[in-house]
Structure formats: C-alpha cells, structure tokens
Amino acid sequence: MKYRKLKGVQDILPPDISVWQFIEEKAGNIFRSYGYREIRLPIMESTDVFTRSIGETSDIVEKEMYTFQDKGNRSITLRPEGTAPFVRAYVENHLYNEPAPQKYYYMGPMFRYERPQANRYRQFYQIGAEAMGIDDPKLDAEIISMLSSILEAIGLKELNFEITSIGCKECRPDYIKALKDFLEDKLIDLCSDCGRRFKTNPLRVLDCKVPGCVKARKGSPPMVDYLCKDCGDHFEQLNNNLKKLNVQHTINPSLVRGLDYYTKTAFEVSSENLGSQSAVAAGGRYDGMVKEFGGPATPGIGFAIGMERIIPLINDSLKTTDGPELLICPLGEEAAEESLIIAEQLRAKGHWVEVNYDNTSIRSQLRKANRIGAKNVIVLGDDELENRKVALKNMTDKTEQIVALASDELLKILKTD
RNA sequence: GUGAGUGUAGCUCAGCUGGUUAGAGUGCCUGACUGUGGCUCAGGAUGUCGAGGGUUCGAACCCCUUCACUCACCCCA
Structure with a gap:
C-alpha cells in the first residue's frame, strides 16, 4: 500500500x-x-x-x-x-x-x-x-x-x-495558595508528575489517579469553600x-x-x-x-x-445499509439501454434506482440485487421489451406483479411499498 | 515525550521446541439451476508472512534495526 x-x-x-x-x-x-x-x-x-x-x-x-x-x-x-x-x-x-x-x-x-x-x-x-x-x-x-x-x-x-x-x-488565587499550603509538607508523598504539577498547575494534583497522591490530598480544602x-x-x-x-x-x-x-x-x-x-x-x-x-x-x-x-x-x-428501491437487471444490449432511460425517469421522481451494468446471467444479477439490498427488481429481457410488460419483483416477500414497462406504472408500485 | 502489546488472504485468526508446497473460517467470483436471489453442494481467485538486515543447511517462527497499528501514562472532547 x-x-x-x-x-x-x-x-x-x-x-x-x-x-x-x-x-x-x-x-x-x-x-x-x-x-x-x-x-x-x-x-x-x-x-x-x-x-x-x-x-x-x-x-x-x-x-x-x-x-x-x-x-x-x-x-x-x-x-x-x-x-x-x-x-x-x-x-x-x-x-x-x-x-x-x-x-x-x-x-x-x-x-x-x-x-x-x-x-x-x-x-x-x-x-x-x-x-x-x-x-x-x-x-x-x-x-x-x-x-x-x-x-x-x-x-x-x-x-x-x-x-x-x-x-x-x-x-481563585486565594484558593491556590491554600491548596499549596496544604500540599507543601506532603510533597514527598506525591508522584513525580504531581511534584511538577505543584509548581505549574496545583489544581491538577486534585485529579491525579496515583494512589499515593489520592491519599496525600485527603482532607485538602475544597475550592467551593474559597x-x-x-x-x-x-x-x-x-x-x-x-x-x-x-x-x-x-x-x-x-x-x-x-x-x-x-x-x-x-x-x-x-x-x-x-x-x-x-x-x-x-x-x-x-x-x-x-x-x-x-x-x-x-x-x-x-x-x-x-x-x-x-x-x-x-x-x-443505527448503522444502516440501505439498498435501492429498484434494481433494473437488463439482459442484452438493447435492454441495457432501455434500462437507463427508465431509471432516469424514476430518478427524476426522486426514487433511488440502480441499473445493473454487468451483462451476466439472471442468477448472478439477482444475487447482486440481494447483496446490495435492493427492495425491488425488474428483469428486462427480449420478451419484456417486445410485450412492453415487466414483472416487478419484491425482494422481501418474493411476490411479482406484471406492470407495463413505463415509468408511471412502476412508480405506482414503488410508491405503495 | 514515556511504557507495554500486536503486525500472516478483503475481514477474523491458526501456524508446535526453526523443517521442505503457508492454512482455516468468513467474504468474493463461477457453476449445479438454458430467464429468477437468500439455503445447500462443487469449483476458483487473492499473500513481497509489515519492511530491512543478521544467525542457520534451512526463518512466518530466533536476534538487531525500522515502520505501522493498538492500549495506557501525560493531557484532554
């Protein structure tokens, strides 16, 4: 790397x-x-x-x-x-x-x-x-x-x-003086860091975790009293x-x-x-x-x-991995081009739509749909192009509905999901 | 700045007191299933073993150096 x-x-x-x-x-x-x-x-x-x-x-x-x-x-x-x-x-x-x-x-x-x-x-x-x-x-x-x-x-x-x-x-200066007076004769019991703190920032001694320091500062005057x-x-x-x-x-x-x-x-x-x-x-x-x-x-x-x-x-x-509302799986070049057009129309309506760019088997395209968490899928092949009808598949409940291959028909279905 | 621990596949990690060709699980890709996913099964790809040097017939393993990461101290959200 x-x-x-x-x-x-x-x-x-x-x-x-x-x-x-x-x-x-x-x-x-x-x-x-x-x-x-x-x-x-x-x-x-x-x-x-x-x-x-x-x-x-x-x-x-x-x-x-x-x-x-x-x-x-x-x-x-x-x-x-x-x-x-x-x-x-x-x-x-x-x-x-x-x-x-x-x-x-x-x-x-x-x-x-x-x-x-x-x-x-x-x-x-x-x-x-x-x-x-x-x-x-x-x-x-x-x-x-x-x-x-x-x-x-x-x-x-x-x-x-x-x-x-x-x-x-x-x-505050009064208090710092009082605190230093208190700690003065306990300096030997403090850790080396606190020895330094005593000079630079005595308040810091108050939140040291070293057991010796915790003990040494017992009974120290609280700021609120000053x-x-x-x-x-x-x-x-x-x-x-x-x-x-x-x-x-x-x-x-x-x-x-x-x-x-x-x-x-x-x-x-x-x-x-x-x-x-x-x-x-x-x-x-x-x-x-x-x-x-x-x-x-x-x-x-x-x-x-x-x-x-x-x-x-x-x-x-809260870590969500959302998937698209619709994945279009084209079979063949003509379908792939048609997919782009449909996707654009649906996106213009505010829907998250993806097109599968891999011209692979329908099985592998559906696997991919599953993996990216697509809510719905349409497969666009020669039959669909010819009949202008597609099966819109709901990936969650596996149901399919035959709808016209037009953006507003698809839209109706997507909206009800 | 100080101290300790860890670096092996995309990820999580095995790898005996040094021994030949570096593994598992998971994930990924493909197929079984000619146009329908998750399950199952089969196959496939991926590693400068963090880097450099040394010891050795032989190093992922031992030694030195270095880098990175992690945790803690200091300090702070």
Missing part, C-alpha cells in the same frame, strides 16, 4: 455516516429549540488567538497545536478547540450588539497533536454551543440542561454529570436551578479545566462505558474572555461534545 492516512485521523465510511447524521440532526433540532443558531468558522486561525486565551503554559499550547508558517510568514494554527475562535468571531463581527443572550452552535473538526488512544484522535469532531451576554446562573442551568437533553435524545445512558465552580480572578461572595452565590443558585430542572448531577470539587479562560461554572459529562478517555462533553463559563479579545466586557458560557466519544456509546443498530 503506497499511501496511508496520517496518524490519529480517520476515514468515516458510509455505514458510520448514518450514525453521524443521526447525532447531528438530533443535536441541531434541540439547539434550535433553545434558540441557538448555527455558526461556521474557519478551522485555522492566527496562532495567538489560542496562545493568549488557552494559556501559554497549557499542554495544548505548549505541545499539541498544529502550527505552521504560511507563505506570508504568518503563524497559523489549526484550531485545537472551538471557543477561542468563536470569541474572536464574536468580537470581530460585533455580535455583542445583538440582544443578549446571543446563542450559537457549531459542529466541526478540531486538531491536537497528541498520541492517539481509544476515543482520542488528532483530528476529532466537536459539537459545541456558546451563549453570550448573560451572567445569570439560570443560563448556566439551562445550557447544562440542554446538553443533558441532547445526550438523552441520542440515547446515551449511564452518564455522570459533574459540576463545580473554579472561582474567578478574585478568589469562593468569593459573587462566585459562591452563583454556584449555589446554579445548583438550585439544576435541581428544579431535574438535571441529575454531582458536585465534584476536584473537577479541573485544562484551559485558562474558564471562570465560575465548570462541568463535565463522563461515561462509565468508555476506556480511559471517558469525558464525552465538557464546558464552563468564561466571563473574562471577550474583553481579552478586545470586545466589551461580556460574560459567556459554552460546552463541547466529543463526537468520537459518544459514537462508541451509540447502538450499532
């Missing part, structure tokens, strides 16, 4: 496409019922769109971005996530001038240079939503409820909704609203976000039925980001669903 696909990308073939379309359709319908409108953005941006917002020292920026120089020596990056480009577009197109909340959704590929793994790819697809201009926790509750509706509509079960608040510019008045109230109201909306969730104070721009609400949905990469969707509030992008101070909240994370959870029965 001369060429192979790049590491971490995948070819999505027709049997799987029906699953993708199912998800996209369900999600789109629910988005629109909540007033979210589709937005389509470029898959590449100026590199600094990401470095500033995601955080210079985050793993994504440090080692996972597909970045290259274009012919004009500009640094370009294939988007590793959807929110930063969205905020760029939001500001650039002055979308904040529309009445708040402004609500958008998108579906498309993201790119991260990571080692591929089960349910993790270098090119992966996200379905995302962003709601701008409102900082009321009712909106937080509503968007989480919408996410829940989408996942439910797709038929996912055994999901865990976890939420927390990671505070804001005011209260929230300022504003963040604390926000979080409390969010919880109340979620209860009223009947969204089952748990509070996980050690939930950590990988991106720097998040404030207050952070949430994640995971599945017990995936491998190690169990997060199917995640999101949070980003109240400072629009201003950082040069727009007016505007709160925002959003989430993204990982397509590749939900697809393995979907029932395989």
